[in-house]
Amino acid sequence: MKPDLSRITEFLAGDVAADRLVPPTGFTARLTVFAAAAMAFLTVFALALSLATGRLADRWSDELARASTLRISSPMDQRAAQTAAALRLLETTPGVASARALSEEEQRALLEPWFGPDLPVAALPIPQLIEVIEDETGYDPAGLRLRLAAEVPGAVLDDHTRWRRPLVTAADRLRLLGWLSIGLIGATTAAMITLAAQAALAANAQVIAVLRLVGARDGYIARAFVRRFTLRALGGAALGTALGMAAVLLLPAAQAEAGFLTGLGFQGWHWIWPLVIPPLGGAVAFVATRHAAQRTLRELS
Amino acid sequence: MSYGGGELLGDISLTLSPGSFHFLTGPSGAGKTTFLKLCYGALVPTAGHIRLFGSDLRDMSRDDVALARRRIGVVHQDVKFLDHLPVADNVALPLTVSGRDRSAEAENLSELLNWVGLSKRAGALPAELSGGERQRAALARAVIMSPEVILADEPTGNIDWEMSQRLLQLLVELNRMGKTIMIATHDMNLIRAAKSQVQARVLRISQRRLQAAGADL
Numbered sequence: 098m099k100p101d102l103s104r105i106t107e108f109l110a111g112d113v114a115a116d117r118l119v120p121p122t123g124f125t126a127r128l129t130v131f132a133a134a135a136m137a138f139l140t141v142f143a144l145a146l147s148l149a150t151g152r153l154a155d156r157w158s159d160e161l162a163r164a165s166t167l168r169i170s171s172p173m174d175q176r177a178a179q180t181a182a183a184l185r186l187l188e189t190t191p192g193v194a195s196a197r198a199l200s201e202e203e204q205r206a207l208l209e210p211w212f213g214p215d216l217p218v219a220a221l222p223i224p225q226l227i228e229v230i231e232d233e234t235g236y237d238p239a240g241l242r243l244r245l246a247a248e249v250p251g252a253v254l255d256d257h258t259r260w261r262r263p264l265v266t267a268a269d270r271l272r273l274l275g276w277l278s279i280g281l282i283g284a285t286t287a288a289m290i291t292l293a294a295q296a297a298l299a300a301n302a303q304v305i306a307v308l309r310l311v312g313a314r315d316g317y318i319a320r321a322f323v324r325r326f327t328l329r330a331l332g333g334a335a336l337g338t339a340l341g342m343a344a345v346l347l348l349p350a351a352q353a354e355a356g357f358l359t360g361l362g363f364q365g366w367h368w369i370w371p372l373v374i375p376p377l378g379g380a381v382a383f384v385a386t387r388h389a390a391q392r393t394l395r396e397l398s
Numbered sequence: 399m400s401y402g403g404g405e406l407l408g409d410i411s412l413t414l415s416p417g418s419f420h421f422l423t424g425p426s427g428a429g430k431t432t433f434l435k436l437c438y439g440a441l442v443p444t445a446g447h448i449r450l451f452g453s454d455l456r457d458m459s460r461d462d463v464a465l466a467r468r469r470i471g472v473v474h475q476d477v478k479f480l481d482h483l484p485v486a487d488n489v490a491l492p493l494t495v496s497g498r499d500r501s502a503e504a505e506n507l508s509e510l511l512n513w514v515g516l517s518k519r520a521g522a523l524p525a526e527l528s529g530g531e532r533q534r535a536a537l538a539r540a541v542i543m544s545p546e547v548i549l550a551d552e553p554t555g556n557i558d559w560e561m562s563q564r565l566l567q568l569l570v571e572l573n574r575m576g577k578t579i580m581i582a583t584h585d586m587n588l589i590r591a592a593k594s595q596v597q598a599r600v601l602r603i604s605q606r607r608l609q610a611a612g613a614d615l
């Protein structure tokens with residue numbers, strides 16, 4: 098259903114005379130503002146977590162998916178010839194953008210974390226590694242393996258699938274947990290505002306009775322309460338979102354050495370996402386209070 | 399007509415004709431308040447029919463009933479106000495809830511407060527009013543929309559005789575302006591005082607029946 102902007106504007110602008118009919122209720126007002134602010138603050142972090150894990154999953158997926166490794170484990174005297182044959186084969190393989198044999202220095206750097214800097218790579222039977230980079234279309238791993246088996250028998254293709262899958266699955270689950278948290282925060286906000294609205298309506302049973310006596314429609318009475326709670330929730334959510342965004346802004350900047358933990362903030366246009374939280378909080382409050390008001394008014398009939 | 403578990407009233411066929419003046423009397427607990435509540439749609443009968451301005455109450459939506467109430471002014475013995483609003487705002491409440499422009503009705507409101515003798519109390523809160531002032535404020539609120547019918551439930555129950563006379567005078571004036579009035583009361587002095595000024599019909603609720611009771615008064 099297309100939202101009627103004029104009705105939303107009219108609702109937000111309100112009716113000063115109608116607003117005065119409901120007496121101010123200090124406790125429920127403060128409770129609503131606090132609950133909305135706290136929930137918005139938590140939502141900013143859940144959102145930051147979801148977006149960060151999403152970025153991580155995409156990066157791991159992209160980086161590992163586009164790179165493969167070919168391992169030449171043939172005897173030392175055949176290694177150079179097999180490496181050259183493999184490179185020639187890869188040059189003619191559709192979907193392969195580039196392929197290059199890793200230098201001794203690069204292979205030593207890969208092993209350095211485990212064996213130290215003085216590793217004599219040349220003296221050890223370490224296989225020759227070839228880095229394969231795919232183009233946009235990608236290659237057919239099964240077809241390449243068949244060709245390698247026929248032309249370069251000592252070559253083993255590792256397309257990183259077994260490494261990539263659990264990492265991407267973990268990142269996807271983290272992202273899902275983030276969104277689930279946002280959903281739970283929204284539901285909790287709705288529950289708290291419903292309780293506060295019901296308490297306010299029950300406390301104002303006499304006001305409702307008087308308004309009905311003088312000919313107020315239930316919709317009019319409900320609107321007076323709904324508008325008040327919606328604006329409180331909107332204000333609280335705006336405050337919580339601003340504090341949450343400031344806190345995220347103060348997180349350390351993304352650094353390669355610190356990995357995932359320093360990449361938790363928002364990046365680029367993702368900073369727009371938290372701005373959705375206050376209107377969403379207002380919408381949740383609107384629906385929750387409207388439902389509570391309609392039910393309470395029915396019960397008071 | 400029945401309400402709740404048992405029969406409340408039976409064999410009734412009553413029409414409040416425009417401009418008429420009725421008293422509803424009977425012992426305490428006879429059902430006078432319930433009868434009035436049924437008349438303005440605060441209660442819906444489980445049997446029988448009540449027609450408000452031509453529509454059957456049982457067929458009316460809550461919005462329809464709300465609109466009908468704007469044509470009926472109600473004054474209770476234990477009158478309720480919005481305690482956080484001053485008298486003028488409480489009197490103007492029917493205008494506010496019906497979306498009428500308060501500024502356009504300012505003169506009307508001022509005249510009305512003057513008519514009930516509350517001009518100087520317009521800014522006071524309801525809690526600051528005496529019993530008589532509250533009743534007069536309730537009457538002003540009941541008539542500000544110029545309703546066709548005014549229902550008053552023991553309107554003089556909490557006020558002294560002098561103030562009762564003044565309130566009755568206001569109701570008689572409204573009747574002379576063509577308003578239909580029904581007052582539930584067990585104050586026979588009030589009924590006698592009214593009958594000396596207007597042609598009033600007295601109805602008595604007794605043994606779950608509504609009876610005309612004019613001769614003995």
